Amino acid sequence: MKEANKMKIGAILLGCVLGLSLIGITRTVLASGWSGREMEQESYEQERNESERYEHERNEYRRQEAETRPMSAVQQAYVEECGSCHMAYPAGLLPPQSWDKIMKGLEDHFGENAELDDQTRAELSRYLQQASAPREGQYRRMIRNLDQQAPMRITELPYFRHKHREIPSRFIQGNDKVGSLSQCDSCHRGAQRGWFDEDSVVIPGVGRRDG
Amino acid sequence: MKPGLVLLCGMLVVNVWLPAHAQSSAAKQIKGWQSQGAAAADPQQGKLLWFSKHGVRSCSSCHGASPLEAGQHAKTRKPIKPMALSKNPARFTSQRKTEKWFRRNCKWTWGRECTAQEKVDILSWLSSQ
Numbered sequence: 001m002k003e004a005n006k007m008k009i010g011a012i013l014l015g016c017v018l019g020l021s022l023i024g025i026t027r028t029v030l031a032s033g034w035s036g037r038e039m040e041q042e043s044y045e046q047e048r049n050e051s052e053r054y055e056h057e058r059n060e061y062r063r064q065e066a067e068t069r070p071m072s073a074v075q076q077a078y079v080e081e082c083g084s085c086h087m088a089y090p091a092g093l094l095p096p097q098s099w100d101k102i103m104k105g106l107e108d109h110f111g112e113n114a115e116l117d118d119q120t121r122a123e124l125s126r127y128l129q130q131a132s133a134p135r136e137g138q139y140r141r142m143i144r145n146l147d148q149q150a151p152m153r154i155t156e157l158p159y160f161r162h163k164h165r166e167i168p169s170r171f172i173q174g175n176d177k178v179g180s181l182s183q184c185d186s187c188h189r190g191a192q193r194g195w196f197d198e199d200s201v202v203i204p205g206v207g208r209r210d211g
Numbered sequence: 212m213k214p215g216l217v218l219l220c221g222m223l224v225v226n227v228w229l230p231a232h233a234q235s236s237a238a239k240q241i242k243g244w245q246s247q248g249a250a251a252a253d254p255q256q257g258k259l260l261w262f263s264k265h266g267v268r269s270c271s272s273c274h275g276a277s278p279l280e281a282g283q284h285a286k287t288r289k290p291i292k293p294m295a296l297s298k299n300p301a302r303f304t305s306q307r308k309t310e311k312w313f314r315r316n317c318k319w320t321w322g323r324e325c326t327a328q329e330k331v332d333i334l335s336w337l338s339s340q
Contacts, residue, residue, distance in 0.1 A: 086287040113316070115315055115318075117311070179288055182287070
């Protein structure tokens with residue numbers, strides 16, 4: 001009799017524990033991601049295959065390297081000259097033909113005057129050409145599907161649009177703390193240093209990309 | 212003794228040398244424009260210029276109504292440190308930088324370069340704030 005009671009109590013306790021853990025797991029699953037419905041999970045999962053994971057490890061190594069590497073004199077000049085009004089966008093985010101067009105039109109730079117003296121302009125143009133989106137390496141995707149087109153805005157690049165297509169506008173344009181997709185560093189905290197990994201995204205007022 | 216000395220030197224640099232350097236640097240640039248034909252500085256005229264509009268644009272569009280406060284870029288929203296020398300002793304310490312921004316911002320704001328006299332008046336007002 002007593003043994004049977006003990007068994008019953010044991011079974012009830014086990015049931016409680018299992019039930020609670022099931023609730024916990026469900027809640028965790030539901031809470032992960034930033035809102036579930038807006039995000040197309042399937043395309044997201046597709047990108048998370050083996051090679052991407054390998055890529056992630058390599059990126060992590062690159063990020064640590066980028067954060068500790070001191071800036072060269074010309075990089076410092078670039079940040080000083082081009083980072084006063086907006087983030088000094090890493091040169092690798094645009095192809096050489098785009099930088100060429102931008103540097104030739106600084107007198108009307110998206111409606112602003114961003115003139116430089118001739119010497120500084122020549123020096124920075126050289127740097128931007130040399131550091132622009134390459135065919136290989138971290139930034140090779142930026143020129144995907146671009147051919148020889150010379151878009152003036154990073155936000156016009158097919159790859160950029162593809163990567164940001166799922167983000168609801170209320171997180172960006174409708175978000176006082178962000179305002180526009182041009183403000184990379186509002187969400188990509190390492191943007192200035194060329195670090196754009198998805199795992200490090202924090203949208204102000206919304207939260208992390210991956211829960 | 213030693214850390215105290217270093218601290219004292221640091222304080223001297225930040226509180227005495229830097230503002231004095233900025234003042235003298237601003238004064239030097241004003242003299243430079245005067246040698247190009249500008250008359251004596253009129254800070255009150257500089258203040259009027261700060262608010263004077265060309266269309267909807269004025270200096271205060273981005274720098275704000277008071278040079279003692281931080282401003283914000285009208286389009287990109289990037290914060291701009293105060294222009295007043297008393298709030299920001301690093302201002303006007305590089306002549307190259309001062310000329311670069313006068314050239315860019317006068318053209319954007321008023322659609323033309325500023326005259327030497329306008330630069331003298333504006334800089335004298337900002338460095339007296």
